[in-house]
Amino acid sequence: MKEEELNFGKEKFSLTMIPGNATRSMRTCVVWQFIRFLVLNVKMIIVVRKSH
Amino acid sequence: MARLVVLGGGVSGHTTATFAAKWLGSKHEVVVVTPNSKWNWIPSNIWVGVGQMTKEEVTFDLAPVYKKAGIIYHQAKAVSINPEGSASNEKPFVTIEYTEAGKAGETEIVEYDYLVNATGPKLNFDATPGLGDGNGQMGDNTVSVCTAEHAVHASHKLAEAIEKMKGGTRQKFLVGTGHGLCTCQGAAFEYVFNIENECRKAGVRDMADIKWISNESFLGDFGMGGLHMKVGGYVVSSKLFAESLYAERGVDWLIGAHTSKVEKGKVEYELLDGSKGEEAFDFAMLIPPFAGVGLKAYDKAGEDITGTVFAPNGFMKVDADYTAKPYAEWRASDWPRTYQNPTYSNMFAAGIAFAPPHLISKPMKSPNGTPINPTPPRTGMPSGIIGKAVAYSVCDMIKKGDKAHLHEASMAEMGAACVASAGKGVLTGTAAAMTVYPVVPDFEKYPGTGRDTDYTFGEVGLAGHWIKHILHFLFIYKAKLNPGWTLIPE
Ligand SMILES: Cc1cc2nc3c(=O)[nH]c(=O)nc-3n(C[C@H](O)[C@H](O)[C@H](O)COP(=O)(O)OP(=O)(O)OC[C@H]3O[C@@H](n4cnc5c(N)ncnc54)[C@H](O)[C@@H]3O)c2cc1C
Numbered sequence: 427m428k429e430e431e432l433n434f435g436k437e438k439f440s441l442t443m444i445p446g447n448a449t450r451s452m453r454t455c456v457v458w459q460f461i462r463f464l465v466l467n468v469k470m471i472i473v474v475r476k477s478h
Numbered sequence: 479m480a481r482l483v484v485l486g487g488g489v490s491g492h493t494t495a496t497f498a499a500k501w502l503g504s505k506h507e508v509v510v511v512t513p514n515s516k517w518n519w520i521p522s523n524i525w526v527g528v529g530q531m532t533k534e535e536v537t538f539d540l541a542p543v544y545k546k547a548g549i550i551y552h553q554a555k556a557v558s559i560n561p562e563g564s565a566s567n568e569k570p571f572v573t574i575e576y577t578e579a580g581k582a583g584e585t586e587i588v589e590y591d592y593l594v595n596a597t598g599p600k601l602n603f604d605a606t607p608g609l610g611d612g613n614g615q616m617g618d619n620t621v622s623v624c625t626a627e628h629a630v631h632a633s634h635k636l637a638e639a640i641e642k643m644k645g646g647t648r649q650k651f652l653v654g655t656g657h658g659l660c661t662c663q664g665a666a667f668e669y670v671f672n673i674e675n676e677c678r679k680a681g682v683r684d685m686a687d688i689k690w691i692s693n694e695s696f697l698g699d700f701g702m703g704g705l706h707m708k709v710g711g712y713v714v715s716s717k718l719f720a721e722s723l724y725a726e727r728g729v730d731w732l733i734g735a736h737t738s739k740v741e742k743g744k745v746e747y748e749l750l751d752g753s754k755g756e757e758a759f760d761f762a763m764l765i766p767p768f769a770g771v772g773l774k775a776y777d778k779a780g781e782d783i784t785g786t787v788f789a790p791n792g793f794m795k796v797d798a799d800y801t802a803k804p805y806a807e808w809r810a811s812d813w814p815r816t817y818q819n820p821t822y823s824n825m826f827a828a829g830i831a832f833a834p835p836h837l838i839s840k841p842m843k844s845p846n847g848t849p850i851n852p853t854p855p856r857t858g859m860p861s862g863i864i865g866k867a868v869a870y871s872v873c874d875m876i877k878k879g880d881k882a883h884l885h886e887a888s889m890a891e892m893g894a895a896c897v898a899s900a901g902k903g904v905l906t907g908t909a910a911a912m913t914v915y916p917v918v919p920d921f922e923k924y925p926g927t928g929r930d931t932d933y934t935f936g937e938v939g940l941a942g943h944w945i946k947h948i949l950h951f952l953f954i955y956k957a958k959l960n961p962g963w964t965l966i967p968e
Contacts (some may be wrong), residue, residue, distance in 0.1 A: 430726070430966075433725050433726065434725075436725075436728075438730060438731070439721075439724070439725035441643060441721075442602055442718060442721035442722050442724075442725045443718065443722045444725050444726075446724070446800075450770070453872055453939040453940060454905065454906060454908065454939070454940045455940075456905065457941070459939050459940040459944075460832075460941070462937065462939055462941040462945055463941035463945065466582075466856055466911050466942070466945060467945070468934070469935065470895045470913055470945070471607055472860070472933065473893040473894075473895055473913045473915050474676040474893070474895065474934050474967045476892075476893060476915065476933065477789075477859070477863055477865075477891075477892035477893045477915075478863060478893075478967065478968075
């Protein structure tokens with residue numbers, strides 16, 4: 427049994443999607459998150475500029 | 479010399495007052511009337527509520543900042559507005575009541591040429607029996623993170639619950655909205671995942687039953703009718719995005735719920751299908767519904783004109799289209815652009831204090847006639863942008879005359895960046911970083927989702943946590959008017 431799939435056992439959660447191990451570890455992978463940090467900042471700055 | 483009086487020294491009012499003081503210089507006066515002695519970066523109250531920040535880290539004294547900016551500061555609350563003056567006063571004025579130690583309870587009138595109402599929300603705990611104490615304050619049955627003081631109290635209760643779990647006693651956590659007409663689901667969303675994270679860090683996650691209760695008709699509505707965003711090559715609804723996070727973290731949910739009564743250890747609720755039920759808890763954080771702060775208005779003869787100036791929910795009427803119409807006929811153009819009061823052109827409302835024309839989420843009622851739907855959020859970024867636009871308008875009116883062009887900031891043409899913390903930690907923290915553009919969907923411009931999916935996105939990760947943490951320092955730095963503060967956008 428994969429740990430990330432355990433919660434599908436609960437009826438409430440069975441119809442949604444749950445990230446797998448790889449996606450979860452990328453969420454706290456410092457190198458990848460640093461790249462996402464740069465990307466997110468650029469995207470947010472664009473939204474902020476469009477809003478002013 | 480003209481005098482601008484700003485009511486409320488929160489996110490929106492502080493923005494208006496500080497920019498107006500900078501642009502007007504010493505030739506004109508800017509006065510702030512606000513009952514709080516400290517400014518609070520409210521989004522970080524979430525971290526105070528789980529013991530990860532102190533109250534001192536999220537607040538600072540307003541007096542020295544206003545002194546530096548040349549702003550006259552009254553630590554007082556506004557009680558009423560006389561937009562035409564009175565029999566004995568030619569000029570319009572507000573009546574204020576001091577809250578400052580030593581002067582508390584004293585009243586005074588403050589005349590104005592221009593008035594900006596940025597008084598934010600009244601935390602209407604008493605709307606739900608047992609959520610309030612009957613005197614307008616939070617009751618004993620639940621906790622809140624809406625103010626820094628509330629958040630400190632919540633963190634102590636959370637620490638007690640964690641200790642009990644360590645001692646072998648299971649704890650049930652209930653987090654969400656305390657009434658069918660609440661807004662601010664985002665704050666409760668952050669808090670529930672921060673609690674979950676703290677339980678994991680303390681090694682007691684298996685002893686915690688965590689449940690979300692909310693008036694949203696679907697998870698991820700957030701008072702904005704949900705949003706569609708690009709994720710992994712798909713355009714998906716925030717419903718799927720939110721459900722996925724709840725399922726991943728094992729947080730159960732109860733939605734479409736109007737919390738009708740709160741008692742010690744128990745809430746009663748009514749659901750959208752009309753059924754009623756109860757939910758037990760050991761620890762509950764339920765956001766109260768918001769209302770206007772209850773300002774009154776009087777005409778020159780002293781007649782009560784509160785109903786002319788304010789909507790029934792206590793928020794100030796502005797240039798929105800308040801005509802009652804069905805959901806299918808709601809338009810982006812119903813939303814205000816200048817925030818000028820339609821009756822008194824020298825009066826504006828900014829941030830949460832303005833009356834929205836209608837909901838953003840689809841209106842819903844239970845078969846018993848109970849409305850159960852989120853009311854529209856006005857988060858930090860829109861509140862700041864509106865505050866700045868209003869400051870521009872007032873400064874132009876002062877410098878160029880009353881016919882000056884008014885600056886516009888419609889929520890149907892502005893986006894919002896929302897970073898919802900899902901747990902704090904420099905290397906282990908996560909947050910859902912989302913942007914939505916525009917805040918109010920415009921189905922004429924963007925048929926389908928109502929929003930521009932190139933600028934509406936969301937993802938969960940450590941990067942979001944870093945951004946949220948940086949924003950904490952950045953906005954406090956800006957609010958303190960430190961060098962370069964004007965370069966930091968709202
Ligand atoms: C727990 C929590 C977390 C949040 N997190 C986020 C987030 O992550 N991102 C985000 O964008 N937004 C967030 N928000 C929303 C954000 O805090 C608000 O959008 C913002 O504070 C609204 O600004 P405002 O100036 O309208 O109101 P406020 O900031 O509430 O300011 C209102 C001011 O008016 C004063 N006042 C009240 N009554 C009177 C009176 N009678 N006379 C004079 N002054 C008065 C109050 O003391 C206060 O200083 C959060 C809100 C909460 C509660």
